[in-house]
Amino acid sequence: MGVGKRRWTTVRRVLPCLLALTIPSGVALARGDPPDPAVYKPAYKSPIIDEMEKARKAKQAELDSLQKLVDDRYEADGKKEKDEKRTLRLDWSRVRIPPSPEAFHPLFHFPPVRQYATGTCWSFCSTSYFESEVARRTGRKIKLSEMWTVYWEYVEKARRFVREYGHSEFSEGSEDLGAREIYRQYGAVPEAFYPGILDTTGRHDHNRLSVELRAYLDWVKEQKYWEEEKVIAYVREILDSHLGRPPESFTFEATTYTPKQFLADVLRLDPDDYIDIVSTMKEPFGGWILYDFPDNWRRSRSCLNVPLDTFYRVIKETVRDGYTVSIGGDTSEPGLDGGEGAAVVPTWDIPREWIDQASRELRISNGATGDDHGIHAVGFMRYGGRDWFLIKDSGSGAQLGKFPGYYFFDGDYVRLKMLGAMVHRDRLKGLLPVEPYPREGI
8 A cells, every 4th residue: 555545544534523523413514505695794893992083083183273374474475475575677757758659650560479478489570570561562461470470480499409319499489580480490370370379368478388299299209309300390290289280371462472482482582681689798700600599499600790880880771771770688677667658777777878898798798688588669759868779579568568569678778788680681781701500400
């Protein structure tokens, strides 16, 4: 007999004894009896643990209540501080401001258009400028689309971002060069064929658009996903969802045009006819220089650098002679007041006779003068012993004054705080270098 067989014989003999010991008397284990039932019963609770938990919650509620008292106080103080906040401003009681925009006998321009919640002032001012140029050159008054330019500028920013492996600037800002280059590459369209607003309010709001574009390009950089055409395609999907798909052609006055045909045949605009001028001691005067601010994301050396006296004279004489000027510069000074609708340089900032190339450069070099905002100069006059420019402005601050959408800029403010201006090349005779501006980076 094997070992396994002996073990089984032993278990068989002992098992009845074990069962007799474990099964209560009178209970049968017959085959076919129902199994023991299973039920759900309430969980057992510990009165002491429950008491501790209740005490802990009461203590936390007390602490939360004390914190809320402090939080509410700080919130109220913050709201009061915000409501009562004051900023350093000029006392305008002794400043003679022009009486109205009409006093300037303004050059043709469409009524001011608000940019609302966008950082695309550059497109609004340059679009307004080109509308005025079309009217001056052809006599035609055609409202153009700002968002057409914004749409394609985003596409080109994304393209450069990929080609520069994430080192190129990507934000809402740009400059007049952006409008010129978009016109050159893509043409232009009337606003009626591309308003660029899908929101039922009819107001531009690019907050979500900016967040989505930035998040996507951050991902592209993090993943090193440098597939240009695929990135551009997705960027366009984002733009389409917020601004709408731009048209490939449209019918204007019974004729069908592509945007490039419209630019050439109807608007008759040549982007090469327009030049940016700046004035900085950082580079030699008389040549093409890099406008070294983030909005020049193309890193183009296409700005003509001229002395301050020339810079101001060109702007002043251009507007006085019937041309408008697109201007960009600093709009964060205490001498610029939206409520007053005007901008001057207070004597306690710098006396007007001290405004010169060096004082201007000091503010550029230390950051006091920044590339804040683009505007459109549409009129000039002498009033109260000062030069005044009529400024068409798309920003919110311009809505605060007596004449919404307009500012009156004193000439000293232009000399000290405006960084650049776009003018027709006819206004720069004798100033342009022999060689055309370089197009590298564009």
